[in-house]
Amino acid sequence: MRDDPGPSFREEARRLQEVVARYAAGQEPADTSGLRTVGGADVSYEGDNACACVVVMEYGSLRERTRAAATSKAKFPYVPGYFAFREIPAILAALRLVPELPDLFLVHGHGYAHPKRAGIATHLGVLLDVPTIGVAGNLLSGMEADAPPDIRGATSPVTMGGEVVGSLLRTCRNKAPLCVSPGFRTTLPEAISIVLHCTTDHRFPEPLHLADRCAGRFRKEVYRENEKR
DNA sequence: GCGACAG
DNA sequence: ATCTTGTCGC
Numbered sequence: 001m002r003d004d005p006g007p008s009f010r011e012e013a014r015r016l017q018e019v020v021a022r023y024a025a026g027q028e029p030a031d032t033s034g035l036r037t038v039g040g041a042d043v044s045y046e047g048d049n050a051c052a053c054v055v056v057m058e059y060g061s062l063r064e065r066t067r068a069a070a071t072s073k074a075k076f077p078y079v080p081g082y083f084a085f086r087e088i089p090a091i092l093a094a095l096r097l098v099p100e101l102p103d104l105f106l107v108h109g110h111g112y113a114h115p116k117r118a119g120i121a122t123h124l125g126v127l128l129d130v131p132t133i134g135v136a137g138n139l140l141s142g143m144e145a146d147a148p149p150d151i152r153g154a155t156s157p158v159t160m161g162g163e164v165v166g167s168l169l170r171t172c173r174n175k176a177p178l179c180v181s182p183g184f185r186t187t188l189p190e191a192i193s194i195v196l197h198c199t200t201d202h203r204f205p206e207p208l209h210l211a212d213r214c215a216g217r218f219r220k221e222v223y224r225e226n227e228k229r
Numbered sequence: 230g231c232g233a234c235a236g
Numbered sequence: 237a238t239c240t241t242g243t244c245g246c
Binding site for chain 2: 045080086087113114134138139140141142
Binding site for chain 1: 237238246
């Protein structure tokens with residue numbers, strides 16, 4: 001696939017991001033005080049063949065409840081700022097195999113912390129009408145933040161042009177902080193506390209960590225099974 | 230014009 | 237993201 005989706009495609013995508021951001025801005029934050037389940041989704045690639053995995057866990061115990069994986073063909077290249085267009089179709093494919101949506105989704109990537117305030121987490125939340133939080137391992141160009149203290153739970157604001165768009169969150173000592181931002185119907189303070197609650201043994205919250213490994217294993221099963229003679 | 234850029 | 241096993245460190 002071309003590395004460049006083309007100017008008209010990008011312009012269309014940008015317009016869609018504006019619609020998504022405007023819609024999300026018009027919704028009230030959901031009540032997250034009684035969360036029963038949290039979901040996580042991630043995608044692994046073999047070229048443009050996407051392998052997506054969705055994991056749903058009980059919020060309080062962090063016990064796994066459901067898991068599903070599916071393959072699909074990516075129709076949009078990876079372009080920073082347009083991540084949702086590459087990744088979301090694959091996630092939706094895996095989601096079709098999940099009997100019930102979680103009360104909230106953690107998404108690997110940014111949410112409000114985005115040039116158009118419509119990162120993949122915001123985009124997925126609007127599509128599913130489920131509250132979401134964006135969790136990314138790196139900042140996009142244009143974001144600024146000081147490193148939070150090296151203490152689990154420490155935070156520091158992430159800004160774009162002076163506006164606070166998210167927060168760096170130290171989930172593990174001696175490891176780089178995550179960038180947490182509201183996706184759909186969530187606030188930054190709630191997003192931080194939810195991500196911290198879900199993070200136990202790894203840098204990323206458990207639903208994302210499991211989905212990450214599941215997607216990787218699934219990809220190897222699908223694309224390595226035959227060639228190992 | 231150059232550089233920067235979630236996964 | 238992906239190419240890749242064991243290994244060094246907390």
